[in-house]
Amino acid sequence: MVKYLKTADAEWYKQRITGLIICALAAFVVLFIRLIYLQVIMGDEFRRLSLNNSIRLQSIDPPRGRLYDRNNDLLVDNRPAFDVNITLKDAQPLYRTLEKLSQYLKTPADTLLSKIKQTRGASAYKPRLLKQDVGRDTLAAIEVNKYDLPGVSVNVNLLRHYIHERKAAHLIGYLSEISPDELKSGSYPDSRSGDLIGKFGAEKVYENSLRGKRGGRQVEVNANGLVVRILKTVDAEPGHNVFLTIDQQLQHRTEELLDGVVGAAVAIEPGTGQILALASSPSYDQNFFVGGITHEQWDLLISNPFRPMSNRAIQGEYPPGSTYKIITALAGLEEGVIDEKTILNCPGYYRFGNRVYRDWKKGGHGKVDIIKAVEESCDVFFYQVGQRLGVDRLAWYAKAFGLGTPTGINLDQEAHGLIPTAAWKKKRTGVPWQGGETLSIAIGQGFNLATPLQMAVLVAAVANGGNRYRPMILDRIKSVDGQIIQKNEPKLIGKLPVSPFNLDLVKLGLWKVVNGENGTARGSRLADIDISGKTGTSQVISRKEDEMLPEEDMPVHLRAHAWFVAYAPSENPSIAVAVVVEHGEHGSGTAAPIAKEMIKTYLRKPPVNTQLATQNEADSTGGDG
Amino acid sequence: MFDRRLIQYFDWGLMGLAILIGCIGLVTLYSAVTAETPTPQKMLFFKQLLWFSVGLVAMVAAFLFNYKMxxxxxxxxxxxxxxxxxxxxxxxxxxxxxxxxxxxxxxxxxxxxxxxxxxxxxxxxxxxxxxxxxxxxxxxxxxxxxxxxxxxxxxxxxxxxxxxxxxxxxxxxxxxxxxxxxxxxxxxxxxxxxxxxxxxxxLKEYQKKRILVFLDPDRDPLGAGYHIIQSKIAIGSGMLSGKGFLKGTQNALSFLPEEHTDFIFSVLAEEWGFLGSVTLVLLFLILIFWGLTVAHGCREPFGTIVAVGVTAMIFWQVFINIGMSMGLFPVVGVPLPFVSYGGSSVLSTAVCIGLLLNVSMRRFMLE
The missing domain is CATH 1.20.58 (Methane Monooxygenase Hydroxylase; Chain G, domain 1)
Structure with missing residues (x-):
């Protein structure tokens, strides 16, 4: 026992060091044996593999997910393209190889050489792209002569294919090469230089789902760079398929209707917030970006004065014009400054202070109640409602209706719009709010700004009885084997602060806009579909009230923008739309017919054969070639 | 008072051995950074040289005072x-x-x-x-x-x-x-x-996967598994006498990952062959024996344990790093003392050598 509890002394430690020496020796014997194995026994084999740097990695790009519309119609696909690559290390003598290759590619050898020089700095063991997307004939010629073309390889590469040119270009977006900044940002951990990523629209927003996961192969190549053995393969995981909420047929019709004008249109399903169509005109061709857009093409797009790359439906900010009267009317009723019995006289002008504010209709509307005021868009009636409310109460309602803040649609760069308050103006300009400005605000002019999408969400909420849903473009995401990865459910983001009684009053007015005797949009009436709506004309410049020129005599760029917001059928609506036509003068003349056609297209089309749709879907979830 | 026995007992052999390994490390690092693509990183070599001089100062500082403090x-x-x-x-x-x-x-x-x-x-x-x-x-x-x-x-x-x-x-x-x-x-x-x-x-699924890949690099043929293969090819292709200084081909063109830090041994083995790698491994073995001898010669427990500790630290790094390069162990970022690029590693190794020298030169002092 005494010996057992003996204090450890130097002598005792010395004995234990012997054990350590034995352990260290044993470990090093393992290292020596391994060295002998690798360098002496296996040396010849490893030397052979090293001479040609024979073990290489080849990456396998995943097929990008496809995009479909709400009826499972294909919007964006991938098509195989054949790319000719060259690996410099294997392609010796280089110039002779290029000369031979130039016969098949029909490109001078010197052009090919300069193309190679552009990629200087890349490893000589990595294949470099010589020519993208060559035809099948070229492919066959190269494959037949591949023993004569050392280092040349043809890869099948999937290129994005936008099936309907120019259609839904802003919503779908496009792909382009990842920029150094994006690489550094850390948002694309799996991407490397040269990869194509979504830069705009759904392609960008759903990049992570669409991209899939890169795979690769460990291969052994011979002296010509030809693969002699595949050692290991990690399969690429294909990207998920994304199903958008849009209706392709309606989307196409909408874009046809907008063809030739500058503007935007949005259609929403009122009960869910699903976007049925979202179009901006002019548009651009996404297929331009496939295979790399040239500088000239890009400059042309960017310098176009009509800005085809801008998505006016979510980025365009316009004064809402008379469509804003929906808000003024409901705010007035809710705050009790007017009621259903209030009747105001409209002589065609309204005197406020020492200024005269005109109605759009010379001679006025006579005795006007709230329903007639909405139907005929009587400015004088709403001047007075606005004056009684004051700017800040009006602004509170406008904000509660969703104006002044982005709707939260899952698309980039959505604009805020603007709802002015007295405090805002004081802060912004230093000048106090003027009473007369409230009058302009009440009819949707002045500082007010709204996007077509905001107005569409607003009118959808009016249509469905007061529920504001977040507009959404995604219906669901499915994996290629048909599993649902994500299902997007409607999201309620607010309720209109209005009573059902008041809302019904205004809705009656909106119905009369199209269906009443004096309705401002009676020209857009349909026999079989009951449409309700509101026209709007938003002034581009503020004009002195007493020197109004007829619109027709104005230069085009100073003409007012035309608005129309609508929903149909008036009972149990299933579509709500907002249309804006830049410099379209009157809502009734240019915007309303477009909205009418959109509604007609959506409601009159034959019911989708659900069985067929399911069938299509089943097909689409099959293997990805 | 300065004790003359401190000089008499100074372990010149240990210091010489450490400096010799350091020189081999610098030569190998020079080759590794010169071959780096697309642009040679010679700057790293000079930085390492600077760290070695700092390390030398740290080593001296680590043996000047009595380690018992x-x-x-x-x-x-x-x-x-x-x-x-x-x-x-x-x-x-x-x-x-x-x-x-x-x-x-x-x-x-x-x-x-x-x-x-x-x-x-x-x-x-x-x-x-x-x-x-x-x-x-x-x-x-x-x-x-x-x-x-x-x-x-x-x-x-x-x-x-x-x-x-x-x-x-x-x-x-x-x-x-x-x-x-x-x-x-x-x-x-x-x-x-x-x-x-x-x-x-x-553990979560992805964590398990990471550990499995760590233990078995072949599960990740595009990452760790590929690095191990390239490292084995580099070492094996050195054969008996190596390809010669600056003549390594695996080292060039980024076929070796992290060639100036974790996989530096592969660079040496490719260029100097079996003879070169055995020399370096032997030198490390001698260094470790030397450290244990210092522990053995110390007459009090604290010094003995310190000497064993720093020797263990050098041993494990050498064993794991070289074993990893040869495909014996999982891929881990453990530097090879005095050879891998990295200031902190050079510094801590130098302090370890200094401590061994410290214990060694004061072995005549009894508790």
Missing amino acids: LDRWAQPSYFVCIALLIAVLFFGKYAGGSRRWLIIGPLSFQPSELVKIAVILSLAHYYSRDAKTRGFTLRELIRPLMIIILPVLLISLQPDLGTAGLVVLIAGSITVFVKIERRSFIYLIASGAVLVPLIWFF
Whole structure:
């Protein structure tokens, strides 16, 4: 026992060091044996593999997910393209190889050489792209002569294919090469230089789902760079398929209707917030970006004065014009400054202070109640409602209706719009709010700004009885084997602060806009579909009230923008739309017919054969070639 | 008063051996950074040269004073290092998915390298008191366990699992050396055998996958598995006499990953062949024997344990790094002492050599 509890002394430690020496020796014997194995026994084999740097990695790009519309119609696909690559290390003598290759590619050898020089700095063991997307004939010629073309390889590469040119270009977006900044940002951990990523629209927003996961192969190549053995393969995981909420047929019709004008249109399903169509005109061709857009093409797009790359439906900010009267009317009723019995006289002008504010209709509307005021868009009636409310109460309602803040649609760069308050103006300009400005605000002019999408969400909420849903473009995401990865459910983001009684009053007015005797949009009436709506004309410049020129005599760029917001059928609506036509003068003349056609297209089309749709879907979830 | 015996007992052989390994390291590093593509990184070579001179100063500083002062300084220096580890989690430079470096002016260093030495000193401080030949019981091991776990957790948070594992190995070696009481040892092994499957059960799927890839690089043929193959080809293709200085082909064109840090041994083995690699491995073996001899020659427990500790630290790094390059172990970022590029590693190794010299030259002094 005494010996057992003996204090450890130097002598005792010395004995234990012997054990350590034995352990260290044993470990090093393992290292020596391994060295002998690798360098002496296996040396010849490893030397052979090293001479040609024979073990290489080849990456396998995943097929990008496809995009479909709400009826499972294909919007964006991938098509195989054949790319000719060259690996410099294997392609010796280089110039002779290029000369031979130039016969098949029909490109001078010197052009090919300069193309190679552009990629200087890349490893000589990595294949470099010589020519993208060559035809099948070229492919066959190269494959037949591949023993004569050392280092040349043809890869099948999937290129994005936008099936309907120019259609839904802003919503779908496009792909382009990842920029150094994006690489550094850390948002694309799996991407490397040269990869194509979504830069705009759904392609960008759903990049992570669409991209899939890169795979690769460990291969052994011979002296010509030809693969002699595949050692290991990690399969690429294909990207998920994304199903958008849009209706392709309606989307196409909408874009046809907008063809030739500058503007935007949005259609929403009122009960869910699903976007049925979202179009901006002019548009651009996404297929331009496939295979790399040239500088000239890009400059042309960017310098176009009509800005085809801008998505006016979510980025365009316009004064809402008379469509804003929906808000003024409901705010007035809710705050009790007017009621259903209030009747105001409209002589065609309204005197406020020492200024005269005109109605759009010379001679006025006579005795006007709230329903007639909405139907005929009587400015004088709403001047007075606005004056009684004051700017800040009006602004509170406008904000509660969703104006002044982005709707939260899952698309980039959505604009805020603007709802002015007295405090805002004081802060912004230093000048106090003027009473007369409230009058302009009440009819949707002045500082007010709204996007077509905001107005569409607003009118959808009016249509469905007061529920504001977040507009959404995604219906669901499915994996290629048909599993649902994500299902997007409607999201309620607010309720209109209005009573059902008041809302019904205004809705009656909106119905009369199209269906009443004096309705401002009676020209857009349909026999079989009951449409309700509101026209709007938003002034581009503020004009002195007493020197109004007829619109027709104005230069085009100073003409007012035309608005129309609508929903149909008036009972149990299933579509709500907002249309804006830049410099379209009157809502009734240019915007309303477009909205009418959109509604007609959506409601009159034959019911989708659900069985067929399911069938299509089943097909689409099959293997990805 | 200056004792002349300090010079008489100075271990010139050990210092010469360390400098020789350092020179081989510099030559290999030169080759590795010159071949780097697309642009040679010769700057790194000169930086390393600078670190070696700093290391030389640190080594001298580490043997000038009597090492027994460290017995007193062990705990304060331990807590300073812990503070640095906490600081690195908050203010450390984020690079390559982890936070390991503290930036002070123009210098950046890894506190985790210093922690290894602090842990050695703290354990030596504790174990050298009241050690019994029966070994330490579980109760007595609670404090050393705390000393080890705190830095290991902090380093794992960076995350730097290679270094965290290294600290465990070094501390474990020291503890086994001072002996664990037989029954306690059995308990420890048994509880480990129970805990590991339990922890595995609670891990998330991706964490399990990462560990499996770590243990079996072949599961990741495009990453770790590919690196191991290229490293084996580089080493094997060196054959008996190597391809010659600056003639390595695997080293060139980025076929080897991290060739100036983790895979530096492959560069040497490719260019100098079996003869070259055996020489370096032998030199490391001699260095480790030398360290153990210093421990053997020391006449008091604290010095002995410190010498064993720093020797264990060098041993594990050499064994793991070279073993990894040859495909014997998982791929971990453990530097090869005096050969891999990296200022913090050079510095901590130099301090280790300095401590060995310190213990060695004062072996004539009795407690």
